[in-house]
Amino acid sequence: MTAVYPGSFDPVTYGHLDIIRRASVFTDRLIVAVLTNSAKSSFFSVEERLDMLSAATDGMEGVVVRSFSGLTVDFCRSVGSNLIVRGLRAVTDFESEFQMALTNRELAGEVDTIFISTSTKYLFLSSSIVREIALYGGDVSAMVTPGVAERLTRRFKG
Amino acid sequence: MTAVYPGSFDPVTYGHLDIIRRASVFTDRLIVAVLTNSAKSSFFSVEERLDMLSAATDGMEGVVVRSFSGLTVDFCRSVGSNLIVRGLRAVTDFESEFQMALTNRELAGEVDTIFISTSTKYLFLSSSIVREIALYGGDVSAMVTPGVAERLTRRFKG
Amino acid sequence: MTAVYPGSFDPVTYGHLDIIRRASVFTDRLIVAVLTNSAKSSFFSVEERLDMLSAATDGMEGVVVRSFSGLTVDFCRSVGSNLIVRGLRAVTDFESEFQMALTNRELAGEVDTIFISTSTKYLFLSSSIVREIALYGGDVSAMVTPGVAERLTRRFKG
Amino acid sequence: MTAVYPGSFDPVTYGHLDIIRRASVFTDRLIVAVLTNSAKSSFFSVEERLDMLSAATDGMEGVVVRSFSGLTVDFCRSVGSNLIVRGLRAVTDFESEFQMALTNRELAGEVDTIFISTSTKYLFLSSSIVREIALYGGDVSAMVTPGVAERLTRRFKG
Amino acid sequence: MTAVYPGSFDPVTYGHLDIIRRASVFTDRLIVAVLTNSAKSSFFSVEERLDMLSAATDGMEGVVVRSFSGLTVDFCRSVGSNLIVRGLRAVTDFESEFQMALTNRELAGEVDTIFISTSTKYLFLSSSIVREIALYGGDVSAMVTPGVAERLTRRFKG
Amino acid sequence: MTAVYPGSFDPVTYGHLDIIRRASVFTDRLIVAVLTNSAKSSFFSVEERLDMLSAATDGMEGVVVRSFSGLTVDFCRSVGSNLIVRGLRAVTDFESEFQMALTNRELAGEVDTIFISTSTKYLFLSSSIVREIALYGGDVSAMVTPGVAERLTRRFKG
Numbered sequence: 001m002t003a004v005y006p007g008s009f010d011p012v013t014y015g016h017l018d019i020i021r022r023a024s025v026f027t028d029r030l031i032v033a034v035l036t037n038s039a040k041s042s043f044f045s046v047e048e049r050l051d052m053l054s055a056a057t058d059g060m061e062g063v064v065v066r067s068f069s070g071l072t073v074d075f076c077r078s079v080g081s082n083l084i085v086r087g088l089r090a091v092t093d094f095e096s097e098f099q100m101a102l103t104n105r106e107l108a109g110e111v112d113t114i115f116i117s118t119s120t121k122y123l124f125l126s127s128s129i130v131r132e133i134a135l136y137g138g139d140v141s142a143m144v145t146p147g148v149a150e151r152l153t154r155r156f157k158g
Numbered sequence: 159m160t161a162v163y164p165g166s167f168d169p170v171t172y173g174h175l176d177i178i179r180r181a182s183v184f185t186d187r188l189i190v191a192v193l194t195n196s197a198k199s200s201f202f203s204v205e206e207r208l209d210m211l212s213a214a215t216d217g218m219e220g221v222v223v224r225s226f227s228g229l230t231v232d233f234c235r236s237v238g239s240n241l242i243v244r245g246l247r248a249v250t251d252f253e254s255e256f257q258m259a260l261t262n263r264e265l266a267g268e269v270d271t272i273f274i275s276t277s278t279k280y281l282f283l284s285s286s287i288v289r290e291i292a293l294y295g296g297d298v299s300a301m302v303t304p305g306v307a308e309r310l311t312r313r314f315k316g
Numbered sequence: 317m318t319a320v321y322p323g324s325f326d327p328v329t330y331g332h333l334d335i336i337r338r339a340s341v342f343t344d345r346l347i348v349a350v351l352t353n354s355a356k357s358s359f360f361s362v363e364e365r366l367d368m369l370s371a372a373t374d375g376m377e378g379v380v381v382r383s384f385s386g387l388t389v390d391f392c393r394s395v396g397s398n399l400i401v402r403g404l405r406a407v408t409d410f411e412s413e414f415q416m417a418l419t420n421r422e423l424a425g426e427v428d429t430i431f432i433s434t435s436t437k438y439l440f441l442s443s444s445i446v447r448e449i450a451l452y453g454g455d456v457s458a459m460v461t462p463g464v465a466e467r468l469t470r471r472f473k474g
Numbered sequence: 475m476t477a478v479y480p481g482s483f484d485p486v487t488y489g490h491l492d493i494i495r496r497a498s499v500f501t502d503r504l505i506v507a508v509l510t511n512s513a514k515s516s517f518f519s520v521e522e523r524l525d526m527l528s529a530a531t532d533g534m535e536g537v538v539v540r541s542f543s544g545l546t547v548d549f550c551r552s553v554g555s556n557l558i559v560r561g562l563r564a565v566t567d568f569e570s571e572f573q574m575a576l577t578n579r580e581l582a583g584e585v586d587t588i589f590i591s592t593s594t595k596y597l598f599l600s601s602s603i604v605r606e607i608a609l610y611g612g613d614v615s616a617m618v619t620p621g622v623a624e625r626l627t628r629r630f631k632g
Numbered sequence: 633m634t635a636v637y638p639g640s641f642d643p644v645t646y647g648h649l650d651i652i653r654r655a656s657v658f659t660d661r662l663i664v665a666v667l668t669n670s671a672k673s674s675f676f677s678v679e680e681r682l683d684m685l686s687a688a689t690d691g692m693e694g695v696v697v698r699s700f701s702g703l704t705v706d707f708c709r710s711v712g713s714n715l716i717v718r719g720l721r722a723v724t725d726f727e728s729e730f731q732m733a734l735t736n737r738e739l740a741g742e743v744d745t746i747f748i749s750t751s752t753k754y755l756f757l758s759s760s761i762v763r764e765i766a767l768y769g770g771d772v773s774a775m776v777t778p779g780v781a782e783r784l785t786r787r788f789k790g
Numbered sequence: 791m792t793a794v795y796p797g798s799f800d801p802v803t804y805g806h807l808d809i810i811r812r813a814s815v816f817t818d819r820l821i822v823a824v825l826t827n828s829a830k831s832s833f834f835s836v837e838e839r840l841d842m843l844s845a846a847t848d849g850m851e852g853v854v855v856r857s858f859s860g861l862t863v864d865f866c867r868s869v870g871s872n873l874i875v876r877g878l879r880a881v882t883d884f885e886s887e888f889q890m891a892l893t894n895r896e897l898a899g900e901v902d903t904i905f906i907s908t909s910t911k912y913l914f915l916s917s918s919i920v921r922e923i924a925l926y927g928g929d930v931s932a933m934v935t936p937g938v939a940e941r942l943t944r945r946f947k948g
Binding site: 159161180183184240241246252256259260263270271272273274275277278 | 317319338341342398399404410414417418421428429430431432433435436
């Protein structure tokens with residue numbers, strides 16, 4: 001079974017990597033899919049986000065990294081997957097994730113969504129919090145890989 | 159009794175129409191009121207939103223469509239209504255709706271708000287989701303009237 | 317239009333009375349309906365709860381007090397009403413209220429539910445909290461009518 | 475991959491069956507596991523619940539029905555599964571489900587939980603609501619299979 | 633400043649101890665207060681709960697353990713404290729805690745409540761979950777002190 | 791003990807002042823800290839926000855007003871405080887506040903956060919609602935001090 005884990009990954013955090021590792025256990029192939037819809041401005045470019053994800057998932061069996069634009073269900077169909085994986089942190093997450101999952105089933109009845117609860121130690125973690133902490137010189141080494149931390153430092157020091 | 163159903167209706171969805179139809183059952187006159195405060199940018203112009211609403215509510219007894227700017231309670235007073243109707247979908251909705259209702263009673267003690275729970279089949283639906291799906295060529299025919307769907311297609315193909 | 321405001325009212329609080337007064341403004345007749353399903357044990361008897369409600373709503377135009385058992389929608393049909401009124405306090409309320417409203421529409425499509433947001437000063441108030449405070453001799457005079465407070469005192473002192 | 479879908483199923487509803495059918499799509503074997511811990515009193519006996527589930531899932535490929543007592547993670551280990559499946563309806567669900575999933579990972583790090591969002595038309599549905607409606611003679615034919623409806627009728631008429 | 637941390641502590645968990653330790657940092661005296669209202673049945677007796685708490689907080693400066701019955705605000709007044717401390721885990725917690733805090737201020741305007749967010753690693757933890765895991769022979773050593781774990785084992789093996 | 795109450799205060803409301811007054815009861819020194827990170831655009835300038843806060847807290851013992859940029863935990867360290875105070879209104883608040891508190895403890899283990907529940911009469915109140923009401927000429931005299939109300943009027947009439 002092929003599953004798709006879509007997201008912005010701007011940048012990838014240890015929380016995302018926790019979901020990727022756990023989802024890869026029960027899927028044959030997991031496509032980590034970076035959304036590149038131009039309407040939403042991102043901090044890192046698509047290339048940078050793909051680079052960071054590829055480095056961070058290097059050696060994880062069955063995990064591949066891709067980018068896509070448009071509707072998530074259309075991407076799923078294009079890669080022959082009928083399963084979307086999403087991580088859940090808290091209630092606010094849950095509401096919007098639920099809405100997205102129900103909408104996707106409305107658009108493509110054969111594509112289902114499963115949710116994984118984020119590990120407690122990453123419950124507080126989001127890409128935007130990582131960016132904000134890095135902006136003010138805080139220590140993000142417990143939140144992202146060394147490679148991502150270095151890129152954040154370069155960007156804010158540049 | 160005259161009630162006011164305020165909103166952006168950008169564009170009107172089958173979820174809005176469900177609320178309008180159900181609220182019209184127990185009100186003498188229901189004014190569907192399109193908010194036009196310039197601070198909030200809209201996708202469709204006020205004229206377009208009024209057109210789509212008028213077409214979609216055509217033939218519904220006691221339902222009229224109007225636009226307004228400023229505070230909702232001031233509009234209610236100007237049309238002699240002391241009842242605001244709002245649809246509720248989920249918890250996030252509920253919190254902001256609750257805050258608005260309590261604020262409106264603070265501003266105008268005689269204007270009350272009643273909430274109607276959205277029908278399950280429209281729980282996932284919002285104007286912003288409709289716009290996003292239409293942007294990427296998804297099928298919105300189960301979410302909006304044919305007239306609205308056509309306008310969305312024209313706008314994104316234009 | 318006739319509306320039904322069902323509940324346990326065990327006992328009636330100022331929060332309930334706030335909803336009754338406000339709902340009576342936009343309804344022709346409001347039936348305050350005391351649920352007497354024997355499966356749920358109550359603190360006050362049905363007769364006591366009806367007495368307290370009748371005393372507290374005395375003189376409110378269009379408000380009548382009744383008891384019922386069975387399904388709420390069956391009671392609505394028996395009194396020719398197609399509108400249920402419920403007060404909302406907080407998110408936990410909202411979830412179970414929402415579930416009840418959707419279930420009732422499933423059972424009786426012509427019976428709709430509207431919600432009123434409880435006034436801020438009664439947001440903290442529930443019958444069970446009133447009973448608990450009275451049990452330990454706390455002052456409930458800001459939460460219930462003098463008649464209800466007296467009955468609570470008698471019961472716990474008895 | 476073998477997954478376990480634990481629950482009380484007291485009785486099984488169309489909401490449960492929706493989760494079972496959808497989970498069976500992406501699992502090799504799905505064990506529907508009826509919890510029989512004596513501490514929690516149930517309406518139907520274990521045998522009745524197993525019967526109803528077996529009848530309702532008859533012909534679903536890869537789906538088997540079992541009962542268990544004790545900790546869910548111990549049952550998962552005994553059947554060689556490291557994946558628990560749970561349906562999610564609303565926020566209140568989500569909180570307790572989340573807590574259970576995190577506790578199970580604390581107890582058995584190799585057992586993960588995935589959540590599936592209940593289809594909108596079953597969002598309002600729970601076993602306890604079905605029992606309550608049946609108790610008062612309401613129509614549950616849109617909520618449970620004919621076989622379950624018949625058992626409910628027999629029990630309440632008995 | 634003297635603060636009161638009321639609860640059932642049935643039994644005390646590492647989550648409670650985390651709140652106690654952190655609250656003791658910014659209070660002069662912290663009274664951990666075991667609620668003994670007979671209406672609520674408990675698993676451990678008051679004496680056992682006091683014993684376990686005393687052992688677990690032994691050596692924590694400024695922390696004392698007491699029992700009380702009746703209203704929390706009355707206990708606060710009796711010990712000359714105007715500050716209640718409570719831990720928060722999740723949204724469901726938050727709602728009922730909020731209601732209690734607002735009710736307590738209504739009853740005793742001079743007694744305020746402050747909340748501390750539970751550390752992420754104890755977010756999943758509650759006394760009832762500990763009891764349920766111990767009942768079925770699960771490992772609770774990461775959730776309670778060795779002394780509490782031993783008592784649980786004795787009780788369930790007894 | 792020194793505590794820090796950080797926020798945007800754009801502008802300060804009676805809700806903020808309620809938190810300040812109550813927190814000042816159990817702290818030796820309360821630093822009301824206006825966040826000035828340039829990334830977030832504000833309605834009033836830092837100077838205006840400091841002026842309004844200083845006027846509104848004039849005469850409150852132990853309360854000082856300061857501005858800061860960067861991470862809140864770094865500001866706490868710079869003023870020798872290990873306690874952050876935050877007000878809570880509703881569930882949406884709670885989630886983001888919780889996330890911030892857990893992140894701050896991750897960044898600075900010695901800095902803890904305590905929450906105070908907003909008084910019921912200010913539960914509906916936020917700086918953004920005040921600005922929106924003032925923009926459309928609504929009466930904000932129950933929400934902010936006369937001094938703040940005057941500044942709002944000047945700004946929108948200017």
